Amino acid sequence: MTSVANTAAAPARDPGALVDVQNLKIHFPILTGVFQTEAGRVRAVDDISFEIRKGETLGLVGESGCGKTTTGRALIRLRNPTAGKVFFDGRDLMSLSRGELRRMRRRMQIIFQDPYGSLNPRMTVGSIVSEPLETHHLSSGHRMDRVRELLALVGLNPNYTNRYPHEFSGGQRQRIGIARALAVEPEFIVCDEPISALDVSIQAQVLNLLVELREQFGLTYLFIAHDLSVVRHISDRVGVMYLGKLVELGPPTAIYESPGHPYTRALLSAVPIPDPKAERKRRRVILTGDVPSPVNPPSGCRFHTRCWLYERLGRPENCRTEDPPLRQIGDDHRAACHYAEDALKSDVGVAHLEDRVRRGTPAAVAARHEAAAQAAVPHEQGAGVAGTGE
Amino acid sequence: MANTTQALEAPAAARAKPSASLWSDALSRLLRNRLAIVGGVIVLGLLLIAIIGPYIAPFPYQSQDLDAVTLTGGPVAPFRGAHILGTDELGRDLLSRLMDGAQISMTVAMVVQIVVLFIGVPIGAAAAWFGGRTDSFLMRFTDVIYAFPDLLFIILLGVAFRETFFGQAMNGLLLVFVAIGIVSWVTMARLVRGQLLSLKETEFVEAARAIGVSDFKIVTRHLLPNAIGPVIVAVTLGIPSAILSEATLAFIGIGAQAPRASWGSLIADGQNYIRSQPHLVIFPAIAIALALLSFTFLGDGLRDALDPKLKGKQ
Missing domain, CATH: 3.40.50.300 (P-loop containing nucleotide triphosphate hydrolases)
Incomplete structure (x- = not known):
């Protein structure tokens, strides 16, 4: 059915x-x-x-x-x-x-x-x-x-x-x-x-x-x-949704540690980190401009008007003309970006995480997850959700 | 507030005191409002007079005490002799005429509000419920009525129908009721529409839809009970303006026909003697003011009592 x-x-x-x-x-x-x-x-x-x-x-x-x-x-x-x-x-x-x-x-x-x-x-x-x-x-x-x-x-x-x-x-x-x-x-x-x-x-x-x-x-x-x-x-x-579109979908480790969509990275980079050391390492992307109107959304990728990766890659044409489909970029991890692989290689939004391990690879993610477990605890306490039912 | 805190602190085992139902709650809040009580008592008194007035009035409203008039050579002054509030130039007892006038004013108060409810609520509800074009059409129609000068409309209606059966029915009063009702429903329609529109979007209505509650039950259990408070208040507060409209019309000679007199026509009749016998104007004016004030106080009290968000606040 x-x-x-x-x-x-x-x-x-x-x-x-x-x-x-x-x-x-x-x-x-x-x-x-x-x-x-x-x-x-x-x-x-x-x-x-x-x-x-x-x-x-x-x-x-x-x-x-x-x-x-x-x-x-x-x-x-x-x-x-x-x-x-x-x-x-x-x-x-x-x-x-x-x-x-x-x-x-x-x-x-x-x-x-x-x-x-x-x-x-x-x-x-x-x-x-x-x-x-x-x-x-x-x-x-x-x-x-x-x-x-x-x-x-x-x-x-x-x-x-x-x-x-x-x-x-x-x-x-x-x-x-x-x-x-x-x-x-x-x-x-x-x-x-x-x-x-x-x-x-x-x-x-x-x-x-x-x-x-x-x-x-x-x-x-x-x-x-x-x-x-x-x-x-x-x-x-x-x-993760942006302007009526689902731009990324995956397990939390993937989304929070190796996001494949520049928008997700921009979102993460805006989250303050309650750890001065990590906070100093944080690399922020400030999204310029307002969210475009959903009445008249931008052509192609809806995020291209505010996308840092689009600027960094020299404004590729397909971002403006082609709406990127949500596609598989990793294990159970989907993103809607023509250049998701480039986004994965970047450290935007995740720079504060352990930067000795190479970013983006599943092995690195696993290793980092292990190491960051302790660092993440005070962060979650800050949000008042620590020790929930576990 | 004290009630709530107490119950929250009480041990869980203790059977919590059942909260009073919403209506008895509202009543108790109303009873704490002294001004509203005074208003309510006067309103009840006026209603009582309107109903049993003819039986307790010292004289029939149309009977003339020609001896008294001949003796004074004009209207009889108040507080002397048998006529407590004096008489008019024809020797008719003013108190009795005021009591009869109360009947007219109270009837206006009730009938006009019924007309308003029967026109305003369905139009407002339909506009809110169906939305879209129905809403635009009904609301533009409402705007047109609203934009038209009320008094002019009523006078035109009165003049146009004066000689017909409709104009003569109920001693000319039916025309007045309907005319005032026709110009007054507009506010009610707008109120009901506004209420239902905002209620339709509330999350508790969404929750009811998510549960699968039928449309009929959503309207009767969720929409109407939440809109009824403002409607009751609007009805109560609409009464004084209806009474005032009737008095205005009576003053300019539309409505109750002689020998019956409403408060407005009593003032109109008395204005000829305003220098020599001012009581002919003053007493009906006091009656009108008393009715307007008491309905307004009652309406204000009801508004405060029926708003559950004010509960617990003094």
């Missing part, structure tokens, strides 16, 4: 994929005037393909406005794609009937960024958490017991069922949102920047909770964030 005509063009499909995204495009029309004519379209997500494997956590990073949230919503069909397909466990979400989609909703859920906006202020915690049970006719007869159980599961007092959301703190509200998502016993949860709006100390708690729940229920996550260190900590693989 998964095999469709355009699979041939895309990288080989993973049989272990729970979610399979193929050439997904989501465009929002810009309507103007009395007659609502289309003046243009925001290409929020423009032709991306990737897969999320069963039981894995895929981190998705990128600047605000790059389409990561829209992608997340499309994966559970809260947004209808303009083109392309999303398969969940082999079934095309767009082809489902109303009833089938409703049943499918039991298997996929979402946790939101804003702990204040994601809970209906007019409903008690009990009715918020029991709404999914009611909708799917679960635990009838002992629904309130199940609600208490869910609240306890996310670390809340089970007796809080009669309280209203505004009586809780941000972290507690986020836990309520998690309990609501867990109520239907889903397999896949889109975590849409679930900790970005929280205090640093609370971030660690909520992140730990998500990790614990993942272990306990074998959940698959799409973890959307803009904090690179948090994503590294929680993810099995990381995807």
Whole structure:
């Protein structure tokens, strides 16, 4: 069922994929005037393909406005794609009937960024958490017991069922949102920047909770964030988005230590390092200019207008004319750059890592990973996520 | 706030005190607002007078005390004899006429707001729900009505229909109700549209969709309960302007026909004696001011009480 005509063009499909995204495009029309004519379209997500494997956590990073949230919503069909397909466990979400989609909703859920906006202020915690049970006719007869159980599961007092959301703190509200998502016993949860709006100390708690729940229920996550260190900590693989495109996808070691896309390197070079020695070695690439408008994206590679590698290589023509496909550049490592090999050879963004080992080779990565393990710990503590469930 | 902190500190085993439901919560907040209570009591009093006024009034509103008028040679002054608030030049008891006027004003208050709800809420909801062209069309239509001068529109309507059955129905009042309602729904439509538009985009509505909650339940459980507070407030705060519009119209002679008199027409009648017998203007004016103020206080109190984000703050 998964095999469709355009699979041939895309990288080989993973049989272990729970979610399979193929050439997904989501465009929002810009309507103007009395007659609502289309003046243009925001290409929020423009032709991306990737897969999320069963039981894995895929981190998705990128600047605000790059389409990561829209992608997340499309994966559970809260947004209808303009083109392309999303398969969940082999079934095309767009082809489902109303009833089938409703049943499918039991298997996929979402946790939101804003702990204040994601809970209906007019409903008690009990009715918020029991709404999914009611909708799917679960635990009838002992629904309130199940609600208490869910609240306890996310670390809340089970007796809080009669309280209203505004009586809780941000972290507690986020836990309520998690309990609501867990109520239907889903397999896949889109975590849409679930900790970005929280205090640093609370971030660690909520992140730990998500990790614990993942272990306990074998959940698959799409973890959307803009904090690179948090994503590294929680993810099995990381995807990087820029202006509606997936520019790089691979395991955290590859993404953080030998990134193959100049944009990823630029992002990494912007992360401050809480170690003065390493910080001095850091080589920064300052991206000039604003992110181009997704209404009228640059031709060819979308990053070429701000790309340091493009400048360094003497502005090669194919960057301007040809949209680079996401291609294999290493073991389970894909990047969308015509000159990914040149990017790999550079030390931009990773110069602070051990520079005696030659950069880019898998052996060097492994060796460096070993050595950098200690150095990475204080870094992660700085983000407040150390010692999570390990 | 104290409540919450206490419960959070209480041992987990202790059965947490159930929070009051939202409406009883709002009521308790309303009851703490003294100004709103005063407003509410006066509003209730006015409603009571509107309903049972004819039975408790000292005189029928149209009966003339010709002896008293003959004796004074004009309107009878207040606080003397049987007529507590005096009489007009025809010897009709002012207090009784004011009580009858209360009936007209309260009816205006209610009927106009019902008209406003029935036109404004569906138009606003449809604009927000369907969006796109429906939204543009409905909102441009709303803008046109909004841009038209209210009073001029009502006067034109009044003049045009004065001689017809519609203009004569309910002693000429039906026309006034409908005319005021037709110009007042605009604000309600805009309010409801704005409310639903912002609610439609909230994450809790997205969450409900992700859960698979039906559209109908999303509207009834998530959208409407969150929009109802501002709507109630708008209705309450719309009442004084409706009362005022009716009084204005009555003053210029559109609406209630003699011998019935609304507060506005009482002022119009009394203005001839404003120097010699100012009570004929002052008492109806006090009645109007009292009604406007009390509805406004009540509306303000409701707004504060129904906004859960203000909960716990004093």
